[in-house]
Amino acid sequence: MVQDLTKGKxxxxxxxxxxxxxxxxxxxxxxxxxxxVIVGRTISVDALAGVGATGSLSFLIIGFAQGLTAGLSVxxxxxxxxxxxxxxxxxxxxxxYISAVLTVVLTLIAVLTARPLLELxxxxxxxxxxxxxxxxxxxxxxxxxxxxxxxxxxxxxxGDSRTPLLFLVVACVLNIVxxxxxxxxxxxxxxxxxxxxxxxxVVSCLLCIxxxxxxxxxxxxxxxxxxxxxxxxxxxxxxxxxxxxxxxIIAIGxxxxxxxxNQLGSTAVGAFTAAQKIDNLAVQVLMSFGITMATYAAxxxxxxxxxxxxxxxxxxxxxxxxxxxxxxxxxILTCRPLVGIFVGSGQEExxxxxxxxxxxxxxxYFLLSLLFVYRYTLQGIGKSLVPTVAxxxxxxxxxxxxxxxxxxxxxxxxSAANPIxxxxxxxxxxxxxxxxxxxxxxxxxxxQKQPELEKTAAAGDGSQEF
Numbered sequence: 001m002v003q004d005l006t007k008g009k010x011x012x013x014x015x016x017x018x019x020x021x022x023x024x025x026x027x028x029x030x031x032x033x034x035x036x037v038i039v040g041r042t043i044s045v046d047a048l049a050g051v052g053a054t055g056s057l058s059f060l061i062i063g064f065a066q067g068l069t070a071g072l073s074v075x076x077x078x079x080x081x082x083x084x085x086x087x088x089x090x091x092x093x094x095x096x097y098i099s100a101v102l103t104v105v106l107t108l109i110a111v112l113t114a115r116p117l118l119e120l121x122x123x124x125x126x127x128x129x130x131x132x133x134x135x136x137x138x139x140x141x142x143x144x145x146x147x148x149x150x151x152x153x154x155x156x157x158x159g160d161s162r163t164p165l166l167f168l169v170v171a172c173v174l175n176i177v178x179x180x181x182x183x184x185x186x187x188x189x190x191x192x193x194x195x196x197x198x199x200x201x202v203v204s205c206l207l208c209i210x211x212x213x214x215x216x217x218x219x220x221x222x223x224x225x226x227x228x229x230x231x232x233x234x235x236x237x238x239x240x241x242x243x244x245x246x247x248x249i250i251a252i253g254x255x256x257x258x259x260x261x262n263q264l265g266s267t268a269v270g271a272f273t274a275a276q277k278i279d280n281l282a283v284q285v286l287m288s289f290g291i292t293m294a295t296y297a298a299x300x301x302x303x304x305x306x307x308x309x310x311x312x313x314x315x316x317x318x319x320x321x322x323x324x325x326x327x328x329x330x331x332i333l334t335c336r337p338l339v340g341i342f343v344g345s346g347q348e349e350x351x352x353x354x355x356x357x358x359x360x361x362x363x364x365y366f367l368l369s370l371l372f373v374y375r376y377t378l379q380g381i382g383k384s385l386v387p388t389v390a391x392x393x394x395x396x397x398x399x400x401x402x403x404x405x406x407x408x409x410x411x412x413x414x415s416a417a418n419p420i421x422x423x424x425x426x427x428x429x430x431x432x433x434x435x436x437x438x439x440x441x442x443x444x445x446x447x448q449k450q451p452e453l454e455k456t457a458a459a460g461d462g463s464q465e466f
Contacts, residue, residue, distance in 0.1 A: 002218065003159025005296050006081055006303040010312040014292055014319070017161045022288035024152075024165035027172040029281050036277050038179045039193055040270075040342045045350065047190055048342070049266040050130025052273025053123050056258045057135055060251035061110045065146040067247035069099060070291070071240030073153035074298045074380055080158055081302025085218055089225045092154055094232050098240065103146045110139035121255060122262045124269070134190040141198030148201055151208035156295055158218070167207040175200035242384035246391035250421075253398030257417050260406035268411055271353035274342035275415075278335070278354075279361055282327045286365065289320045290372025297380030306440040309381070313433070316373050324365035331362045357415040364419035371422055374429040378436065386432035390425035397421035 005013050040048035072095040079087035114136050123131055152164035175196050182192025212219050261272055293316055300308045331338065339354040375387050398417045405413030 002216065004081075005159055005299045006305060006308070010296075010308065011315045011319075014289070014296060014312060014316055017159070017295065018288050018292040019161075020165040021156070021161040021291060022285055024161070024168045025284040025288050025291075026281060027165070027168040029277075029284055036273065037342055038176075038183055039190055040274070042183055043189060045270045045343060045347060046127050046266055047130050048273060049124075049269040050127035051134050051190055051193065052269055052276070053118070053121070053127055053131040053258070053262065054135040054138070055273065055276065056121070056251055056254035057114065057117055058138055059254060060248055061106055061139060061142060062145050063247035063251050064106060064244045065099075065103075065142065066149050068102060068240045068244035069095070069146065069149040069153045070294065071243030071379065071384070072098060072150070072236050073157040074239050074243075074294060074382065075236050076154055077157035077295050077298035077380070078302040078382070081299030084302075086225075088158075088218060089221055090229065090232060091236070092219060093221060093225045094229065094236050095150060095154070095240075097228065098233065098236060099146050099150050102244075103143050106146075107139065107142045110142060111136065114139055117255075121258045124262055124266050127266055127269070130190045134194045137191055137194035137198060141194075141201060144198055144201035144205055147205045148208060151205065151212065154219070155208070155212070155216070156291075157298070158216070159295070159299070161292075163211055163215075164208070167204045167211075170207065171200040171204035174203055239379070239382055239384050242388040243379055246384075246388045249388070249391040249395045253395040253417075253421065256395075256399050256402050257414060260402050261411075261414050264411060264414075267349055268353060270343065270347075271339075271350045271411070272357060272414070274339050274350065275335075275354035275357035275361075277342060278331060278338050278358060279418075282331055282362070282365070283368065285323050285327060286320055286369045287372050289316050289323070289369075290376035292316070292376075293373055294376040294380040297377045298382075301381045304444050306437065306444055309377070310437050310441070313373060313377055313437075317370065320369035320373055321366055324369035328362035328365040332359055335359070335362075353411050356412050360412065360415045361418050364422065367419060367422040367426055371426045371429060374426070374433045378429065378433055381436065381440070383432065383436055386428055390429050393424040393428065394421040397424040 003013075003017070005017065036048060036051060039051050072091075076088055076091040076095070079085075079091050115132055118128055118131055118135070148167075152167070155163055178196035178199060179193055182188045182196055186192060188195065261269060293313065296312050297309050300306075300312070335355045335358040336351055339351045339358075343350050371390075375390065378384070378387055397420045401413065401417035401420055405416060407413075409416075
């Protein structure tokens with residue numbers, strides 16, 4: 001259901017938007033978690049490590065797609081907040097064009113470089129075959145990930161975070177069923193887990209297409225909506241590409257970190273993989289509030305209500321910090337049985353190492369809660385430069401960890417990379433948010449429409465079309 005986030009109590013709107021989004025993000029994590037649990041418990045720890053060794057590569061490419069589509073939908077949300085429904089449809093078709101071109105480019109690059117990159121990362125010989133067999137199928141399925149993320153982000157830009165949740169639940173259940181069928185019945189190994197993920201994503205795409213066609217009249221596109229507009233493409237790329245590159249920059253830092261991790265052997269890789277799955281699941285809570293603020297800020301920016309943006313950010317910060325403390329304490333207290341879900345019995349060394357990772361990371365979740373709110377709010381108001389710079393800082397911090405902490409502190413040093421990177425990125429994001437919100441409050445005190453949005457709409461009327 002389309003929802004206007006420019007009217008009503010901010011806290012209520014933020015919570016109502018975040019809850020379905022959070023559940024959806026958790027179910028999306030279940031794609032890879034289901035693969036990890038079933039592979040780790042039905043095949044071997046080496047197979048688990050093989051899947052885990054692809055995490056940074058997958059994040060590099062799939063994360064680019066997720067960041068791109070999230071950025072493109074910011075313009076859609078701004079147009080919706082400004083009540084420019086022609087601009088909304090034009091934004092959707094422009095996003096489709098950009099996503100289609102980049103899907104082809106990403107797929108070719110990913111497929112051709114998968115094996116060389118695994119070798120460059122010094123993936124252990126005993127797991128590199130499983131790693132390649134898994135990731136190559138995931139890369140061939142980039143189109144499904146790109147399309148689902150694009151469509152779900154468009155729906156969320158219009159204030160509906162519930163419908164993508166339903167489709168993710170269906171896809172997740174299907175993914176788990178197919179995992180068992182392909183791995184246990186058809187004996188397809190890690191490749192079966194990858195096929196299960198791709199097929200499930202295709203199904204979720206089809207569900208999104210049918211829903212949009214039948215239930216969202218606003219997005220019924222006509223011939224004029226498909227006309228190419230250079231100015232509008234540029235406006236979308238200005239927001240979408242920095243968000244995509246920002247995600248990839250973070251992934252590059254993870255790849256650099258993967259090298260010293262791989263040198264510690266498959267046991268360390270398996271422990272890191274299991275702990276990271278738990279960590280990623282918890283992080284979805286904190287990130288979901290951030291993603292909500294991107295849509296909330298974008299719609300209210302389009303409506304010209306800067307005070308409402310500031311009020312929403314202040315409330316969201318309090319909620320997210322509280323959530324970070326509760327999550328951190330819970331995981332630290334229950335980390336042993338949680339890790340045991342992934343590796344089964346008799347893997348005490350793996351469990352001990354994973355516990356080290358979780359204690360270090362979970363105790364610093366409050367930094368991440370702040371980072372997500374500031375980063376996504378800045379992206380929602382179209383300020384993408386500083387979030388990109390923050391991504392570069394994260395890359396530098398993770399790289400420095402790989403160089404200076406991995407050797408003297410081993411697995412514990414590698415596990416500290418995330419909190420160190422969070423702190424480094426948080427500093428410019430905090431400064432930029434407060435600087436920009438003060439500036440916007442002075443420039444637009446009375447809720448007037450943003451002049452750059454007016455010009456973008458004008459550019460979309462056909463003056464620069466071909």
